[in-house]
Each structure stands twice: as structure tokens, then as C-alpha cells.
Amino acid sequence: MELRLTGKRALVTGSSIGIGAVIATVLAREGATVAVHGRDEVRTGKVAEAIVNNGGKAVAVFGDLTDDAAVTSLLRQVDERTGGVDILVNNAGGSGDKHRWEETPLEAWSASFDRNVLAAVRLTNAILPKLRQAGWGRIVNVSSLAGAMPPATGPDYSAAKAAINNLTLSLSKSAAVDGVTVNSVSPGTIRSEKLEAAFRRMAGDQGIDANAPWSDVEQAIMNSGVFNVPAKRVGTTDDVANAVAYLCSPLAGYITGVDLRVDGGAMPAL
Numbered sequence: 620m621e622l623r624l625t626g627k628r629a630l631v632t633g634s635s636i637g638i639g640a641v642i643a644t645v646l647a648r649e650g651a652t653v654a655v656h657g658r659d660e661v662r663t664g665k666v667a668e669a670i671v672n673n674g675g676k677a678v679a680v681f682g683d684l685t686d687d688a689a690v691t692s693l694l695r696q697v698d699e700r701t702g703g704v705d706i707l708v709n710n711a712g713g714s715g716d717k718h719r720w721e722e723t724p725l726e727a728w729s730a731s732f733d734r735n736v737l738a739a740v741r742l743t744n745a746i747l748p749k750l751r752q753a754g755w756g757r758i759v760n761v762s763s764l765a766g767a768m769p770p771a772t773g774p775d776y777s778a779a780k781a782a783i784n785n786l787t788l789s790l791s792k793s794a795a796v797d798g799v800t801v802n803s804v805s806p807g808t809i810r811s812e813k814l815e816a817a818f819r820r821m822a823g824d825q826g827i828d829a830n831a832p833w834s835d836v837e838q839a840i841m842n843s844g845v846f847n848v849p850a851k852r853v854g855t856t857d858d859v860a861n862a863v864a865y866l867c868s869p870l871a872g873y874i875t876g877v878d879l880r881v882d883g884g885a886m887p888a889l
Contacts, residue, residue: 623869629708630742634657639708642761645860653667655667678701705757706759709739709743711738743790754797762803763780763806764805766781766782766784767784767880807848818853848883850884
């Protein structure tokens with residue numbers, strides 16, 4: 620499906636690694652000019668370079684999203700190098716150490732909200748007026764299934780992602796009249812180096828060869844009942860990136876205020 624993103628300009632925060640890097644790559648493949656963002660200049664530059672080497676359009680931009688002055692500098696870089704932003708993907712954030720509830724320090728709560736929620740708010744507040752003026756825009760906030768199905772540990776992260784879901788819905792109601800859609804995407808169990816290592820440790824504990832092919836390890840753990848995923852597989856970064864790309868496209872113009880769960884059916888129906 621052609622997503623009609625040619626000529627659109629996208630800023631994907633936290634796109635120097637992981638899901639963010641794949642989102643940036645998919646948007647560029649669909650024709651968008653992508654500002655790849657990170658704090659590590661070498662790693663960020665490599666993602667942008669790979670996109671360009673594969674025929675896409677990308678630039679590398681840098682900045683700490685928890686610092687107001689750095690955000691101002693970041694947006695200046697984007698404006699100078701791409702001419703502006705039509706699509707904002709607030710992907711940066713992530714969790715810190717997962718403490719038990721009563722052992723989670725106040726500093727962890729503050730840090731989680733700053734890097735997950737306030738980082739998105741800083742950028743949204745700066746970019747939204749121009750999207751409203753243009754009469755077209757897309758904002759996609761990368762949340763987490765933890766925002767709706769919080770585990771017992773890491774309450775600061777789960778609460779921050781719940782806040783992302785809430786602000787997404789609120790902003791969608793405010794911005795819709797100006798042609799700006801606002802949605803969130805909530806990944807469930809997604810393959811990463813960290814997750815694969817954990818699966819292989821669990822496989823070893825169950826007497827399964829921890830060095831077996833990934834597909835064998837994945838199925839063994841999924842069939843064990845430890846993870847309640849009806850699809851019986853782990854999601855991929857492409858699964859998440861493709862969902863984000865669709866919501867960024869003109870084809871999704873009548874979809875706003877949605878939290879799209881990319882979780883293989885793990886979230887019970889409401």
C-alpha cells in the first residue's frame with residue numbers, strides 16, 4: 620500500500636536505536652524526509668547514513684529532550700535541514716530500573732515523567748502551532764502496553780505511559796478541527812537484544828538449549844504460558860514501525876485519539 624508520505628517531513632525522537640530507528644527507516648522508505656534524533660552523534664549519524672545509502676532522505680539531529688534549551692536547538696536544526704515538521708513521532712523515553720512499588724524512589728518517578736511525558740510535551744507544544752496553521756499534521760506517541768496493563772514492578776514507567784495515553788486523547792480532541800491527528804501506539808512483547816537474552820535464560824531454566832534457533836526458543840517460551848500472547852509469537856520492531864507509519868499517513872486522516880495496541884492480542888478486549 621502506498622502511504623503517500625512523499626514530500627512529508629518527519630521528526631522521530633529517540634531514533635538512533637531500536638524501535639525508533641526502524642520507525643525512521645520505514646517512514647523514509649515510504650517517501651518522507653526524516654530527521655533522525657538521538658544524543659549519541661555517532662550512532663544517530665549511522666542510522667541517517669543507512670537511510671540515505673538505501674535511497675531515502677534523512678538528516679541527523681541531536682538534543683537532550685529533558686532540557687528546554689536543547690529542545691530549542693534541536694528544532695532549529697530540524698528547521699534548517701528539512702524546512703520544518705509535518706509529522707512528529709514522540710518515541711524517546713524508556714524505563715529505568717524496575718523497582719518494587721515501595722522501593723521506587725521519588726527521583727525515579729520524576730525522571731520517568733520527564734523523559735517520557737514532558738519530553739513529548741515540550742516538542743508537541745513547539746511544533747503544534749505550525750501544524751495547526753498548515754491545516755495538516757500527524758503526531759504519534761509511542762506508549763507501551765504497560766500504560767494499560769501495568770505490572771507490579773516499575774510503577775513510575777507504567778504511570779508515565781498511562782499519562783501519554785491520556786494526553787494523546789486530550790490533544791486529539793483539541794487538534795482535530797485543524798486537521799491534525801494525534802494517536803498513540805502501544806507495543807507489547809517486542810523482540811530486542813534484552814528480551815531475547817531473557818527468553819534464552821528462561822529456556823535454559825526449562826531444560827531447553829539456550830543456544831537453539833530463536834524460533835525454537837520463542838515458541839518454547841510462548842507455549843509455556845509465561846506470556847499470555849494469543850498470537851503465540853513475539854512482536855517485531857517492524858510490526859510497531861508499520862503501525863506508526865500508517866497512522867502518520869494521509870490514509871489515516873479520520874483516525875485520531877486512538878491507542879493502537881501492537882501486542883498480538885495480549886490486552887483483553889474492553
